[in-house]
Amino acid sequence: MRATIKDIAKVLNLSPSTVSRALRDCSSVSKKTREKILHIAQSMDYQPNLTARGLVSGRTQNIGVILSIETRDYSSLQIFNSIVVNGIFEVADAANYNLTFAKESKKHQTGALQRIIDNRDADGVLIVNVVSEDILAKLTIKNIPVVLIDNHFDNLQSYAVNNNDRLGAYLGTKHLLSLGYESIGFIGISEHAFNRECEMGYFQALLESEIRTDPNFLAKGNGDLGSGYDAMIKLLKINRPPRGVFVVNDEMAIGSIKAIKDYGLSVPEDIAIVGMDGMPFMEYFDPPLTTVKIEVAELGRTALQMLLGLIEDNYSGNHQIAISPRLIIRKSCGYYINSTLTK
Template structure:
């Protein structure tokens, strides 16, 4: 008797894809569907009726893949996801990639081989073609990140606008030399935040100094290391915008290590508004993302797709907020020392 795995091998797909084709799932591309059906015909495959009936049942389980479970930013998102899932009788299985592209791909491959109802990706670092492929096999929603050029359901904020607002906040305080610590540039939201930073400088006709743009990895250590580099520049930047709060805290640590003060010597602003922002001194000015709401919206969207309901909006953009605290206070001296303006915002 021919087995499903033999059909999958001939069609160059996973067994779960063969299963979805045979159950007329809409989450399979037409090209893949035809390839599977040709393999079924060639091998004269006869589906097992009992197994077919089991596959039509819902597992009431969804998988959520996160880039770094140790980052407190994702805990609120996960809480929103789980609250909605629980209310609807679903279970959440968590996959933590540890920011590893290989692990992200491994989790997606594992999902293909297991019986789950849907997938939420809070990380999208693998090739966009691979994300498109899995989205054609099962319900998929992206949370925080998105894939350019593809109509995959997404919940996020406008990272370009948010980063532009953060940079302009520093500019409005009088800063002209603003360092920027990016996140990993293989991540689309890092590139978007860099775009927002550049836009703000261009809009205010401030020259962009490439030496003041350095790539971090979202860790406290990378923020510390890059800030030490900035402080070695002559003259150093008077303000620094970090692409997440953990790197901003690392930058603050480096400034203090050099015997300087935040915000009197260097202003610092972060991104995300994690609890750590109010535990450091001075408290950190940052861009707040609606983390819990992102989780709620992403899970609600996924469950609608699973139930076959039509989505009114496939790309949801939630509002961000600039949270002004103490880390951007700034003593602005005009050339010649004639005017001193004390600003603490």
């Protein structure tokens, strides 16, 4: 016979309501007690009755996950989405929630999100990379909790979990400065809100080192390999190109390195490169890419934990959470070359 919440409560001498809250990961139950209850539940092979829970609570036990549409194979956005979904899965599985996926873009509405709204097919919604005032307004009217992931939106009342992009750009630029490079370029992404944050981090690092910002050292692409290549070519055509360049994503950083090589120069001997993403396999690139790693899976985990708190009406944290990235030093930045190199 399958174990019930009452059986677990009896073993631990706790009330069934306490066990129920712990199994739903409610913060009102202490972490130590939750861990004890989860351990006993697993040992007793407890399986929640999701249908019964839904009938009692009026919930679907579904979470809608809206991902941005990306048509390019193996793009950094596709990789980002797959990793963030892994983080979401971890929390959803532990909380016994199902996930319903849909794809949207700002320019092309597929209707998937509208169906979730109209049919109330989800208790809450996570929106990754794509959002608009219209989408948020529709969710708000229907009183559906929503958390944004990697969405840099000016509405500070929205719940959101983002990478700390300003810190990431600061760390990457500061690292190049620490190696003695004094002329630092910046390759950003055109018409992307997060680019403002990256520029602020870049400018802050230069200001702290009392280095004047050169507008000629700023270039932009659209996030892909080709645009990273073109942006670097623009910098290379300057009379005295920068000796180090911070690039806001790894995909464009790879394109930048190819441009430098095609120009007959070497990385990092002639120009040092630091990217930001922490995409898989960058350690196998030639040269291995120094990058500021975004904790992508943690974005997904934190966002769903926040959303579940909103669904349970017990979330009391900040509306906006910024996850700190970390610097991974490899060869493209020049850290491992002869320290006597004139920079």
